[in-house]
Amino acid sequence: MPRAGLTTDRVVRAGADLADEAGLDAVTLSAVARGFDVKVASLYSHVAGSADLREGIARLALDELADRASDALAGRSGRDALVAFATTYRDYAREHPGRYAATRIPVPADSPAVDAGRRHAALTRSILRGYDLDATASVHAVRLLGSVFHGFADLELSGSFDHSAPPADESWVAILDALDATLRRWPVSPS
Amino acid sequence: MPRAGLTTDRVVRAGADLADEAGLDAVTLSAVARGFDVKVASLYSHVAGSADLREGIARLALDELADRASDALAGRSGRDALVAFATTYRDYAREHPGRYAATRIPVPADSPAVDAGRRHAALTRSILRGYDLDATASVHAVRLLGSVFHGFADLELSGSFDHSAPPADESWVAILDALDATLRRWPVSPS
DNA sequence: GGAGTTGCCTAAAGGTTATAGGAAACGTAC
DNA sequence: GTACGTTTCCTATAACCTTTAGGCAACTCC
Incomplete structure (x- = not known):
C-alpha cells in the first residue's frame, strides 16, 4: 500500500482549511x-492529538496574519499604517474565519504560538511610531487597538452587524478615523 | 427511587456553573x-441536546449581563454611564468566564438568545443619549463600543495583557477616557 | 386510591480520542 | 540489487460522549 505522504505541516494545513470551511468545531482528527483517506491512528505520528492540532492551527494562523500585517505596514506610517494594519486583520x-477563531484559543506558555503572539504585539507597537506617545501611553x-481590531472582527464574524444599517464597512471607516484622532490627541484630557 | 428534581433551568444553570469553573469546552451532558448524580439520558427530558444546552447558557448569560448593565446605567449619563456600563461587562x-464565552457562540435566528442580544444593543444605545450624536454616528x-468592550474582555481573559506592565486596570481607565473623548468629539475630522 | 402524566431509568448504536503493537514502504550502504 | 534500519501507516482495542427508544416508578389530580 502506497503512503499518503503526510507531514505535520500538511496535517495542520488540512485542519486549518477544514476550520475555514466548516468551523473550528468541525476540526477533529477523524475528519x-x-x-487524507487515512486511518485516524496514522495522524498521531504527525500531531500529538487534538489539542496539538489546534495549537498548530493557531500558530499557523498567527504566523500568516503577522506576515500579511508586516507586508501591509512596509513603507507606511501614521494613519496609512493604522488603516493598512487594521484592514489586514479584518480581511x-x-x-x-476558522483560522482566525483558532488564534484565540489559549495556548500553553511554552508553545511556539506564544512567539507569534509577541510578533503581533511588536507590529502593533510599530504603528504607534507615527504618533507621539510616551512608553506608558x-x-x-x-491594548486599545488590539481590543478594537479583535472585537470588531469577532462581532462581524458572529453576524452582530448584519441586522442594522448602515453596512459594517462604513462603521469600519468611521472607527478608524476615530482611532486615528484618538492617537493624535493622546493623552486625552477628561472633560 | 426518589427523583433528582431536574428542570430545564437547573440543568442550564449547572452547565453555566461548570463552564465558569472548568471552561466552556468542559460542558458536556455527561459532566x-x-x-446531578443522574444518568445522561435523563437530561434529554429537559434540554434537546448538547447544542441546546449551550444555547441555554448563552441566553442565561446574556440575560444576566443585560440585567446588571441595566442596573448600572440607572440614574447615570455621559461619562458615568459609559464607565459603569463598560465595567459591568468587564467584571x-x-x-x-465560561458564561461570558457562551455569549459569543452563534445562535440560530429564531432563538430567544437573539432577543437578549437586541436588549444589549438597546442598552449600549442608551449610553449615547448623554452625547450629541446623529443617528448614523x-x-x-x-459598534465601536461593542468592539472595545468585547475585545478588551476577550484579550484580558485569554491572558494577552499579563505579560507586560502596566496592569490592565490602568489601560482600562485610559481606554475609557479615550472613548469618552471620542464620543464628545464625534464626528471626527480627519487631519 | 386509582388514572394519567412526568421523570428517570436501562439498553443500544454511532462517533471521536487515544494507545499499543505490527507490517509494509522507503532511504541508505554496501 | 539486496539487506538493514527507519518511518509511515495499519489493525485492534478501550474509554468517553451523544442521541434515541422504550419501560417502570414516582408524582399529581380527581
Whole structure:
C-alpha cells in the first residue's frame, strides 16, 4: 500500500482549511483523517492529538496574519499604517474565519504560538511610531487597538452587524478615523 | 427511587456553573449528569441536546449581563454611564468566564438568545443619549463600543495583557477616557 | 386510591480520542 | 540489487460522549 505522504505541516494545513470551511468545531482528527483517506491512528505520528492540532492551527494562523500585517505596514506610517494594519486583520478574519477563531484559543506558555503572539504585539507597537506617545501611553494604545481590531472582527464574524444599517464597512471607516484622532490627541484630557 | 428534581433551568444553570469553573469546552451532558448524580439520558427530558444546552447558557448569560448593565446605567449619563456600563461587562467576563464565552457562540435566528442580544444593543444605545450624536454616528459608536468592550474582555481573559506592565486596570481607565473623548468629539475630522 | 402524566431509568448504536503493537514502504550502504 | 534500519501507516482495542427508544416508578389530580 502506497503512503499518503503526510507531514505535520500538511496535517495542520488540512485542519486549518477544514476550520475555514466548516468551523473550528468541525476540526477533529477523524475528519482530517477522512480528508487524507487515512486511518485516524496514522495522524498521531504527525500531531500529538487534538489539542496539538489546534495549537498548530493557531500558530499557523498567527504566523500568516503577522506576515500579511508586516507586508501591509512596509513603507507606511501614521494613519496609512493604522488603516493598512487594521484592514489586514479584518480581511484575514473574513477570509479565514476558522483560522482566525483558532488564534484565540489559549495556548500553553511554552508553545511556539506564544512567539507569534509577541510578533503581533511588536507590529502593533510599530504603528504607534507615527504618533507621539510616551512608553506608558503606547501600552494603553496597543491594548486599545488590539481590543478594537479583535472585537470588531469577532462581532462581524458572529453576524452582530448584519441586522442594522448602515453596512459594517462604513462603521469600519468611521472607527478608524476615530482611532486615528484618538492617537493624535493622546493623552486625552477628561472633560 | 426518589427523583433528582431536574428542570430545564437547573440543568442550564449547572452547565453555566461548570463552564465558569472548568471552561466552556468542559460542558458536556455527561459532566452535567454526573453533577446531578443522574444518568445522561435523563437530561434529554429537559434540554434537546448538547447544542441546546449551550444555547441555554448563552441566553442565561446574556440575560444576566443585560440585567446588571441595566442596573448600572440607572440614574447615570455621559461619562458615568459609559464607565459603569463598560465595567459591568468587564467584571462579568472576569467573574463568569465560561458564561461570558457562551455569549459569543452563534445562535440560530429564531432563538430567544437573539432577543437578549437586541436588549444589549438597546442598552449600549442608551449610553449615547448623554452625547450629541446623529443617528448614523450612533450606529458607528455602538459598534465601536461593542468592539472595545468585547475585545478588551476577550484579550484580558485569554491572558494577552499579563505579560507586560502596566496592569490592565490602568489601560482600562485610559481606554475609557479615550472613548469618552471620542464620543464628545464625534464626528471626527480627519487631519 | 386509582388514572394519567412526568421523570428517570436501562439498553443500544454511532462517533471521536487515544494507545499499543505490527507490517509494509522507503532511504541508505554496501 | 539486496539487506538493514527507519518511518509511515495499519489493525485492534478501550474509554468517553451523544442521541434515541422504550419501560417502570414516582408524582399529581380527581
